Amino acid sequence: MNYRFQNLLGAPYRGGNVLISEDTLLISPVGNRISVTDLVKSQTTTLPLQSSSNICRIALSPDGVFLFTVDEKNRCLFINLRRRVVLHRISFKKPVSVVKFSPDGANIAVGTGKLVQIWRAPGFRKEFFPFELVRTFADCHDKVTALDWSPDGNYLLAGSKDLTARLLFVKKLSGVKYKPQLFLGHRDSIVGSYFGTNKKTNKVEKVYTITRDCYIFSWGIIQNNFDEMEVDNSEPASPGTPRRDSEENVESGGVVSVKKRKNIGDGNVDSEDGYLLREKWQLVRKDNFSQAPAKVTACDYHRYLDMVVVGFSNGVFGLYQMPDFVCLHMLSISREKITTAIFNQHGNWLSFGCAKLGQLLVWEWRSESYILKQQGHYFDVNCLAYSPDSQLLATGADDNKVKVWTVQSGFCFVTFSEHANAVTALQFLANNHCLLSASLDGTVRAWDLFRYRNFRTFTSPTSRQFVSLAVDQSGEVVCAGTLDSFEIFVWSMKTGRLLDILSGHEGPVHGLMFSPTNAVLASSSWDKTVRLWDVFEGKGAVETFNHMHDVLTVVYRPDGRQLASCTLDGQIHFWDPIDGILMYTIEGRRDIAGGRLMTDRRSAATSSSGKCFTTLCYSADGSYILAGGSSKYICMYDIADQVLLRRFQITNNLSLDGVLDVLNSKNMTDAGPLDLIDDDDSDIEEGVDQQTREKLGHDLPGSLLNRGRPVVRTKCLRIAPTGRNFAASTTEGVLIYSIDESFIFDPTDLDIDVTPEAINAALDEDQSSRALILSLRLNEDALIKKCIFSVNPVDIAKLIQSIPHRYLQRLVEALAELLESCPHLEFVLRWCQELCKVHGTYIQQNSRNLLPALKSLQMAITRTHQDVADMCSSNEYLLRYLCSTSAKKETS
Structure with a gap:
């Protein structure tokens, strides 16, 4: 947590x-x-x-x-x-x-x-x-x-x-x-x-x-x-x-x-x-x-180079050598006005920003090349998807674009803009090289992350608006739910042909997900039902779970043995998909409540309108669930005990509506809240907030305009397969929360003898097994790694047999970190191999609890394998070149 x-x-x-x-x-x-x-x-x-x-x-x-x-x-x-x-x-x-x-x-x-x-x-x-x-x-x-x-x-x-x-x-x-x-x-x-x-x-x-x-x-x-x-x-x-006054003369x-x-x-x-x-x-x-008729909107001067850079309202910038006013460069970099332009200290790089489009550029004017070129979503992010190895994060937004980000660096490396309307759902395939997106433009598109192109497009016989998306584990079947016809369309991934149309819902299908263990498809709709479909058998709905209110989304637990759905009344229902019974119900209306809108007539404590969850996400081991919605809070619940473990407040930004719990009555006027009245005739710097105001604004009585303010909310939650971080698409952007890597003191398994001094003494006495167990009980990262490196390679198998099962997860996490940082690759891989040989049965039986640590280990091994493969490939060609060169010298 x-x-x-x-x-x-x-x-x-x-x-x-x-x-x-x-x-x-x-x-x-x-x-x-x-x-x-x-x-x-x-x-x-x-x-x-x-x-x-x-x-x-x-x-x-x-x-x-x-x-x-x-x-x-x-x-x-x-x-x-x-x-x-x-x-x-x-x-x-x-x-x-x-x-x-x-x-x-x-x-x-x-x-x-x-x-x-x-x-x-x-x-x-x-x-x-x-x-x-x-x-x-x-x-x-x-x-x-x-x-x-x-x-x-x-x-x-x-x-x-x-x-x-x-x-x-x-x-x-x-x-x-x-x-x-x-x-x-x-x-x-x-x-x-x-x-x-x-x-x-x-x-x-x-x-x-x-x-x-x-x-x-x-x-x-x-x-x-x-x-x-x-x-x-x-x-x-x-x-x-x-x-x-304390000085000799008053100023x-x-x-x-x-x-x-x-x-x-x-x-x-x-x-x-x-x-x-x-x-x-x-x-x-x-x-x-x-x-x-453009205007100057940004400028900067480099004193030692005697150069001026100027950005204009038409998206053009100019670089001039002074004092002779010689134009060195004139380039158009945006469709909107440039809001900032600046030199770096040496004057070889120019940085530009366009607030309305969310663009940020760094340009080297001597070589005329880009050092940095980033553009964010300039409207709300609707959906998220983690890649299976947790290294990539895909986002889709109301600006009709799909972007793929590297989680570790925070950079967007590819943008797909073929959609003609808002992107509503995203899904990675299990092979990690294909991404699917659904949109309100009536298409579901498949993107190749190797060649960065749209290689397949799925459409319906008549134009429909798709709001949900699901792919089975094998990647053979693609399903999408609609907003207008209340149907679920099923396509073949290989051929792109429409296989089936699932009918039965009487409201928009906003939630779709395949079971992780079989080919059963779960769908949720505003018609107050969750339905299970056997897609491959074509039998239609095999089970229906009725609710008292509209169902907003549905998710499966990673082991496929539980189903969670959230409804419009703020409740989370947990179902057994096999027996078809209701297991638990969590009342979350009070937990998510918080924040008062400017237009609310009631206080945040007594207002119940809109207090519900709209997105759910299970943890990697399935022990807790994350829930977010039209609130400034993200709630984390323990499923077994149905208790609130923690609330994450996504922002403290008072520029957003719904952050304050108590409004100041001094800001209320006859025409409405003072913050929503635009009486300023001066130029306002355009950006995302200004666009959102224009998008949400309505006319107030009289001649005053409602500027509108974006409302704080969470549209989508996704947790990484490794369980080390989760992402939330909010009004502020995509927030990444990660587990703190610093030392965490856990005294549950400690006694007076478990100390760093005792660990060092065991190492000095060549008791590697005792030292490693003591370090795992103390749970200090540096000591665990020190004990691992103190073991003789021939004694690894014997030592692993003496490690209790409750310390395996911590050991796997340490090995995953060592694979990414230390140069002793063969030594660490031998630890991993012997660990799987000795404790393979236990790992298989308790895979749900060990899943986050195993995913981290798999990600580290995959990345290391790719680096070694690239290095070996380059060395192979270098050796061939050297051999051919030496052969030519001998013949000559």
């Missing part, structure tokens, strides 16, 4: 800006989580952290240690990226549009509303309130849209929607009245503003401003402007800056004390830090990107 969140698939990017750390780690926000992709190892992971709502802005410290995230509720997390823990939290009063660390990582610049605030970065310090507001600039007349630090960290370049950019001096000036330098002449809002430097002196010599109407302005220094500055000792404090006016100068620096204009304040700026040139 020790499942923990491991990864998030199906949505690599949903909006906001992305970052590249250490030149190889791509950091992107996904909903209210953060995804980290290793571009060298081709592996993606999701941080085990959640923000309170969707993350819209992120910033990374220059050393790559700290990550600063801002969500839609203006709540921020300060994260230790390497340890993956939240260090501090802070909230802002206004929406945050841009955030950046200073070059030395000591400060954070935040554009919140019309203000530019400088905060001291807390680092690793433990304080009651670690964030300290250092400076506030209230010079902008509209929303701040762009920020950039100078290389020395003394200046900020702030762009705003008021069509201006401002040069801000971070430190306080002593005795000088300073007005920010204005960059005027823009006709649209500023998208990006950047400092340009001299490569030899690393001093600022130019400024670039990029506007939304596809123009880039280049500004240069022309003469000294120090004489125009006036000295004034009565400068008022900037609004929002904290006052320090509201007068000369700053020496003690204060230590914190904010000596702001003397004559000093080296204030060199830009003595200069005058002038527009040098103005260039057009020539992409009208």
Whole structure:
């Protein structure tokens, strides 16, 4: 039961800006989580952290240690990226549009509303309130849209929607009245503003401003402007800056004390830090990107290469060499607008994101090749399927696409887009190389995972909508249930011909599954029945199980001796398919209850509408069952005792509806909930959430529109054949939960003599058998592996005979892990061989309990066999080449 969140698939990017750390780690926000992709190892992971709502802005410290995230509720997390823990939290009063660390990582610049605030970065310090507001600039007349630090960290370049950019001096000036330098002449809002430097002196010599109407302005220094500055000792404090009464002089006016100068620096204009304040700026040139009527939606500037990358609303990006404005590349990468574009540290890679389509790309501009090209589902994921070896996961969604992911790396390696409507069901064949998908477009398609093509299509005589799918164990018969005609169609896998049409249901057939032990097909329907069909004999329905409410799905236990079905009233029924009797019933309405919709008139505690399970999944050994539905919870039940073992809350994202149990009455208006009223005329960054709002939105009384919010729910649950992880397709994406691999202390079989010291003493005395049993009782992974390697190969068979049966599962799990990590392949395989010889009968009789461990061992052996086969094949050709080369030398 020790499942923990491991990864998030199906949505690599949903909006906001992305970052590249250490030149190889791509950091992107996904909903209210953060995804980290290793571009060298081709592996993606999701941080085990959640923000309170969707993350819209992120910033990374220059050393790559700290990550600063801002969500839609203006709540921020300060994260230790390497340890993956939240260090501090802070909230802002206004929406945050841009955030950046200073070059030395000591400060954070935040554009919140019309203000530019400088905060001291807390680092690793433990304080009651670690964030300290250092400076506030209230010079902008509209929303701040762009920020950039100078290389020395003394200046900020702030762009705003008021069509201006401002040069801000971070430190306080002593005795000088300073007005920010204005960059005027823009006709649209500023998208990006950047400092340009001299490569030899690393001093600022130019400024670039990029506007939304596809123009880039280049500004240069022309003469000294120090004489125009006036000295004034009565400068008022900037609004929002904290006052320090304990210091010699209050910061509201007068000369700053020496003690204060230590914190904010000596702001003397004559000093080296204030060199830009003595200069005058002038527009040098103005260039057009020539992409009208498209708009600039994303941009970035690489200071040392003096290059600009710009993304447009038509899906085109351009790469330009400055200051001569030479176009190096112009490429269309998407059908929708590019929402983020960024250089890596060395400037050889460009990262792009398209929020509406869920695209995330990394492109090397010198070789013109893709480093990363990922696209998630941009509508709800409806169905999941694990491959028999648990290495692959297939997903089908409302965007008409079928994607296949590698579970270990989290990458999608193939996408099938031949379906013309939503994909509703998926099923792998036992050979692991074929995938079947059913869709509302009236087809069932078979996909070849070697050649990545659709090699067979199953159709019905008249157009039907398929919502369920099942394949027998031999892979000869394919069955699909319909939504409109209430029939089950049966095809031959080899010929593709329609063999039979099973009729009898009086409602949509939403559940289909073959028995794992025989050719009996179970089907569930909204007509309140579960029917068993003998497909090969053609006798029709051989058994019918009646329910009191509509049946939503049906599943078989892995041994085929039990059948589970869930109904609309929130109950789970367990049937004996052989005797045809009801074994157990679990009342799950209260367990799944939780979360209140914005439109609910009742509280979450008293509301009973929609509280039911829609998907079920047995564990690998059949001892417990997972259930999910229209709720934020996934429930795990013990079948024998009919008790709730655990509830998994799939998300804490307040951007979704149904997460909060209690609504705030202050947010209710006459027109409805305040969160559902769209009264904002500004541009909203489009993404998955915005699309879902458009999809679910309805008109409210009056002229206000219901933006709608996606409702949290679980559409499909699947557990891996190895039992080590399970997947849930939710509103957030595909969540992967895995068993924690860390040490678990189990004192049920321990006494005072079972200690690591006793194990080491037994090894020193050459008592390998006693040491191994003690390590298995202690259940510490490192000691178990140490004892395995201490055994002489000739003594393996004798030692295995002395191991009790209750420790076999733990030993098999250890051997499976060793096969994937250690180089002693023959030694570990000899352990596996002798284990099967000595305890083969017990393993066969208790295969149900040992099934997860045996599946893991089989997966490790299969992967190792494939690696060795590839290596031997390459060596064979190399030896042939060397032999032929030596033969030619001898003849010559």
